[in-house]
Amino acid sequence: MVMSNFRLSRRAVLRGAGAIAIALPWLEIMGPERTASAQPAPAKRFLSVYTPGGTVINRWRPTGTETNFTLGPILSPLAPVQDRLLVLDGLDMKSAVGEQHQAGIIAWLSGTTQAPNGGYGGGPSVDQVIASRISAGQKAKASIEIAVRWATGKSHGLLSPMNAANFESAAPFRPISPRLDPTEIFTDLFGTLDPSAGNDAARRLARRKSILDFLDGRYSALSNRLGAADKQKIDQHLTKIREIEKSLDSAPPVETSACKAPTKVDTSDYNPRTGLSADNDGKVKDTSTDAAIPKVGKLMMDMLVMSLACDITAVGTLQWSDTEAKHTFPWLNLTEHHHFYQHDGGFRPNECELICNWYSKQHLYLLQEMAKVDMGGHSLLDESVVFFGSELSDPPSHNKSNMPFLLAGGGGGLRTGRWVRYPNLPHNNLLVSILNLFGDNRTTFGDPKFCTGPLTNLT
Secondary structure, three states: OOOOOOOOOOEEEEEOOOOOEEEEOOOOHHHOOOOOOOOOOOOEEEEEEEOOOOOHHHHOOOOOOOOOEEOOOHHHHHHHHHEEEEEEEEEEEOOOOOOOOOOHHHHHHHHOOOHHHHOOOOOOOOHHHHHHHOOOOOOOOOOOOEOOOOHHHHOOOOOOHHHOOEEOOOOOOEEEEOOOOOOHHHHHOOOOOOOOOOOOHHHHHHEEEEEHHHHHHHHHHHHOOOOOHHHHHHHHHHHHHHEEEEEEEOOHHHHHHHOOOOOOOOOOOOOOHHHHHOOOOOOOOOOHHHHHHHHHHHHHHHHHHHHHHHOOOOEEEEEEOOOOOOOOOOOOEEOOOOHHHHHHHHOHHHHHHHHHHHHHHHHHHHHHHHHEEOOOHHHHHOOOEEEEOOOEEOOOEEOOOOOOOOEEEEEHHHOOOOOEEEEEEEOOHHHHHHHOOOOOOOOOOOOHHOOOOOOOOOO
């Protein structure tokens, strides 16, 4: 008999052995059912991708109209995924108050000003706020921060305001150092994908086909307290899960499983800690490590994509270097470092355009890999939001107006395939809008002096 005073939360789950939990469908015992809403489902995954040194804005900016536009030369490699992009124009990083480069990378995700005397910011980064909402305590890792050829020049391989993009979600909002060694990252995240090897990702992959076996008698105990209609709903819910499990058994795992270890590559020629030997001016060069940047960057992107697909985390950040970027680009036949081409050697727009165009090609690869991952009738990209940004806009002047920002994906109802122009609004408005895509309804983020509310025309 159903207990009249027994109620269930709308967020109730059916828990079994270990950490297994299955979300329940809406049941009558949870109270009045909500009226169907036209609001899109919140985004499920978030990636932020940093590239250093801004851009050459007149070679970056598209031409045309909001929905019928041609990408500029720098963004042109992204044409194959143009329908998955939202090109944002006319946003100013007004909260980047402090040292020219440092204040930019601090404000990029936090929307806060740099503390005096070369300090950090005064709040959390948006990725960590999202992680606290959808990933922390729910995934093996709350978030994953990785970087390629990081902490060059004056930071000498160490965390500093010159290279810190991520900040903890709770006071005192400490900076989070990214992980640098691709081999160590690979082993930690994927191991051998052997369920007996004690690797979290491997265990999840093995258990995904036998989730219901972990429920023990929890269902029976709950069922005895439900009415006939609710029992039928739960039976249908669990039957559907069992059907999914059986379908996983009946097809080749490589073709049906979104979760698989990336292809491991030899990175023995790449020294992830070469920054420890850096000099202030970038005159000390590690050409072997620099030459390996493309393959290491590809591996880092592959690991981020699979970390999301395997549900190891729901939030990640990739930094392509730091604000100094004092490394060379041998594969582009550029023997000086990026900062040299920005302004140390006088502004070199052709070289800067070449570097920025190469980064666009990397962004294309990341988005195409996410689009390939089938998450059950939709792609990983469909349920994600990817934010591409930098610490400034114009390299020679360090200007932070008209920031070169991109969003990609379809999470939270993001409407892509558009070039949207704003009248020099603060970029903090974008940060709060990103939070809104994840179901966080706040109306301000970062320093409130630099936030006038969410952006319009994103969804």
